[in-house]
Amino acid sequence: MSVSPTPRTRRPLSDRNITLLFIMPTMVILVLMNVYPLFYSLYLSFTDYSVISAEPPKWIGLENYTTILSDQRFWSHFAVTGRFAFLSVGLQMLVGFGLALLIREKFRGSGLVTTLILVPMMLSPVVVGVFWRLMFNPSYGIFNYLLGFTDINTAPEWLGQPVLALWAIVIVDVWMWSPFVMLLSLAGLSAIPNYLYEAAAIDRAGAWFQFRRITLPQVMPLLLIAVLFRTIEALKQFDLVMGITGGGPGDATEMVSVRLYREAFQGQFDTGLSSALAYIVLIVIVAISNLYIRQLNKVREG
Amino acid sequence: MATIELRGVEKRFGDQYAVKPMDLTIESGEFVVLLGPSGCGKTTTLRMISGLEAVTGGAITFDGRDVTWSHPSDRDIAFVCQFFALYSHLTCHDNIAFPLQARGESRGEVKRQVAEVAELLQIGHLLNVRPGALSGGDQQRVALARALVRRPAAFLMDEPLGALDADFRETMRAEIKRLHLEQKATTVYVTHDQIEAMAMGDKIVVMSAAEVQQVGSPADVYYDPANLFVARFIGSPGMNLLSGRYEQGVFRFGTDQSYTVPADVKPALERAIGQGELILGFRPEAVNVQPSGPIASKVYASDLHGGYAMLHLDIGGETVVHARAGRGQRYAMDSEVRFDLDPEQVRFFHPATEEAIRKEQVS
Numbered sequence: 001m002s003v004s005p006t007p008r009t010r011r012p013l014s015d016r017n018i019t020l021l022f023i024m025p026t027m028v029i030l031v032l033m034n035v036y037p038l039f040y041s042l043y044l045s046f047t048d049y050s051v052i053s054a055e056p057p058k059w060i061g062l063e064n065y066t067t068i069l070s071d072q073r074f075w076s077h078f079a080v081t082g083r084f085a086f087l088s089v090g091l092q093m094l095v096g097f098g099l100a101l102l103i104r105e106k107f108r109g110s111g112l113v114t115t116l117i118l119v120p121m122m123l124s125p126v127v128v129g130v131f132w133r134l135m136f137n138p139s140y141g142i143f144n145y146l147l148g149f150t151d152i153n154t155a156p157e158w159l160g161q162p163v164l165a166l167w168a169i170v171i172v173d174v175w176m177w178s179p180f181v182m183l184l185s186l187a188g189l190s191a192i193p194n195y196l197y198e199a200a201a202i203d204r205a206g207a208w209f210q211f212r213r214i215t216l217p218q219v220m221p222l223l224l225i226a227v228l229f230r231t232i233e234a235l236k237q238f239d240l241v242m243g244i245t246g247g248g249p250g251d252a253t254e255m256v257s258v259r260l261y262r263e264a265f266q267g268q269f270d271t272g273l274s275s276a277l278a279y280i281v282l283i284v285i286v287a288i289s290n291l292y293i294r295q296l297n298k299v300r301e302g
Numbered sequence: 303m304a305t306i307e308l309r310g311v312e313k314r315f316g317d318q319y320a321v322k323p324m325d326l327t328i329e330s331g332e333f334v335v336l337l338g339p340s341g342c343g344k345t346t347t348l349r350m351i352s353g354l355e356a357v358t359g360g361a362i363t364f365d366g367r368d369v370t371w372s373h374p375s376d377r378d379i380a381f382v383c384q385f386f387a388l389y390s391h392l393t394c395h396d397n398i399a400f401p402l403q404a405r406g407e408s409r410g411e412v413k414r415q416v417a418e419v420a421e422l423l424q425i426g427h428l429l430n431v432r433p434g435a436l437s438g439g440d441q442q443r444v445a446l447a448r449a450l451v452r453r454p455a456a457f458l459m460d461e462p463l464g465a466l467d468a469d470f471r472e473t474m475r476a477e478i479k480r481l482h483l484e485q486k487a488t489t490v491y492v493t494h495d496q497i498e499a500m501a502m503g504d505k506i507v508v509m510s511a512a513e514v515q516q517v518g519s520p521a522d523v524y525y526d527p528a529n530l531f532v533a534r535f536i537g538s539p540g541m542n543l544l545s546g547r548y549e550q551g552v553f554r555f556g557t558d559q560s561y562t563v564p565a566d567v568k569p570a571l572e573r574a575i576g577q578g579e580l581i582l583g584f585r586p587e588a589v590n591v592q593p594s595g596p597i598a599s600k601v602y603a604s605d606l607h608g609g610y611a612m613l614h615l616d617i618g619g620e621t622v623v624h625a626r627a628g629r630g631q632r633y634a635m636d637s638e639v640r641f642d643l644d645p646e647q648v649r650f651f652h653p654a655t656e657e658a659i660r661k662e663q664v665s
């Protein structure tokens with residue numbers, strides 16, 4: 001008995017099919033995890049709906065949006081968020097860029113110093129928030145002690161007063177994220193070719209003139225990227241607030257995303273309203289980012 | 303304009319010399335060229351003069367003022383380097399204005415002076431462009447303008463034409479020379495192109511292996527090289543060199559060839575080597591082709607250049623020498639050619655020290 005081997009020809013995959021094969025899984029995941037929720041939540045923002053009720057979403061048009069925009073408290077959340085973003089990003093830029101200028105020159109142990117400065121950035125924000133809340137505590141917290149306030153009666157009550165509470169969050173955010181600004185600044189500074197400073201020395205430029213005319217314009221694109229990233233993060237600030245003040249005292253530090261969380265996952269679980277609020281935040285962030293990016297391109301092209 | 307003096311200036315990186323101790327005087331208004339092959343320490347020398355590189359020994363003075371440890375900005379020099387070093391984020395106008403603004407000139411004054419230099423270098427139409435968008439030649443002009451606008455005490459230029467194509471180099475070379483003559487500024491110019499050095503320098507400093515080989519006028523280094531390195535390095539092709547023996551006024555070389563040494567160098571030769579090994583050198587244009595010449599050779603090849611022919615002559619099957627001849631005559635390959643040497647242009651070198659042996663000056 002003879003077995004004739006049947007020739008099995010295997011048709012090679014075309015380049016196009018291989019491409020599709022590699023891209024498809026990503027596309028499927030992207031659509032399921034990102035695109036679908038994005039559009040579904042856009043739809044929900046026009047409905048009266050709660051995830052914990054049996055009722056299906058009911059179309060109510062723009063009502064969620066008008067509710068939010070006509071409620072004074074939402075406006076005050078936006079104001080708090082804006083104030084926080086402005087203070088926190090501004091200080092982070094100053095501190096981060098300042099640190100970068102200081103440790104720009106390589107010295108013995110500069111690698112170690114850089115790594116140590118980066119530590120806050122690598123911690124979990126919730127843990128950071130809780131620890132700082134303990135440090136801000138007026139009776140046993142170390143923060144006031146370090147500032148030199150040893151009398152409990154005159155010491156500032158950081159988390160008890162509206163203005164100080166916002167500053168408390170700003171301080172922690174600056175402590176945590178200035179290293180990030182420093183890292184970006186260092187990347188920018190180290191990309192400045194040394195010959196520019198040599199040329200400037202030959203041209204008899206002083207230190208301040210060199211800083212203004214060479215250092216600053218050369219790192220500006222990276223500084224703007226840092227501002228962009230930090231602003232987006234600040235507008236979404238959530239975990240530090242929850243850890244440190246929980247939005248208090250009153251609603252003095254209730255930022256938009258904290259309120260968003262409450263609407264979505266506490267009390268009534270108002271999914272429709274919180275979707276609308278999420279979209280408002282998204283639009284604001286996209287608009288601000290666009291302004292920055294336009295500015296960035298202007299700096300690049302000159 | 304400044305007189306620059308280097309006294310025993312040296313630079314070591316680790317225990318490696320980039321520049322061995324050198325002495326050099328650059329007179330006020332002089333155009334001095336540092337010439338040498340890649341890596342011989344030209345840039346390092348220039349950077350030490352500018353103050354961008356610290357010396358590891360010796361002293362530098364400007365007009366008698368010791369500036370060895372002064373900051374570059376205290377030396378009042380302009381530096382034009384090979385890759386221009388323009389401020390990429392500033393427009394050409396701001397690049398040129400930079401040194402003026404740095405010393406706090408008024409707006410009007412800055413504008414006037416920039417316009418003036420821009421016109422001199424014909425870059426008025428480029429002032430609002432950033433240097434990145436310009437051709438190498440235009441960038442070089444901007445770099446020159448930035449250097450000129452300050453009217454410094456001295457110009458230092460490190461291969462400023464290195465990045466340009468041949469055609470444009472010629473133009474820029476003439477431009478730099480003109481600017482020098484107009485401003486009478488002390489200039490130190492680095493190049494590894496000997497034609498450029500010959501064309502531009504009042505004085506040429508030939509360097510090799512971190513050491514100064516010879517300092518002299520272009521004619522000096524061409525006709526009277528101080529040693530074998532300079533003889534080979536200067537000229538294209540370099541000096542013809544024949545190894546042989548010196549015996550009783552006659553130089554013997556190759557297969558039984560001999561050349562009678564000009565009488566006026568004999569005393570110097572005898573003092574330097576007595577009788578024995580010697581190297582004879584001559585430039586291609588010292589050759590006179592004539593049937594009665596003392597030296598026999600065979601034509602290896604010949605090329606026609608514009609106004610003359612360059613013969614490659616084979617002497618005794620081992621050495622090929624280059625000779626310049628009139629275009630008039632054709633030399634067939636392998637034909638016999640005899641020639642004589644112009645006694646004024648024959649040079650001798652010590653085979654061991656490689657130094658030139660020069661006829662004694664009549665005093």
Ligand SMILES: Nc1ncnc2c1ncn2[C@@H]1O[C@H](COP(=O)(O)OP(=O)(O)OP(=O)(O)O)[C@@H](O)[C@H]1O
Pocket residue numbers: 315319320338339340341342343344345346347494
């Ligand atoms: N920072 C440095 N560290 C160590 N060695 C250096 C340094 N700078 C230059 N050298 C060495 O010093 C020598 C001289 O360098 P230099 O740049 O002065 O040469 P050059 O004559 O300008 O050459 P080129 O024509 O290539 O520009 C070289 O061997 C170079 O490798």
Ligand SMILES: [Mg+2]
Pocket residue numbers: 344345346460
């Ligand atoms: Mg060099």
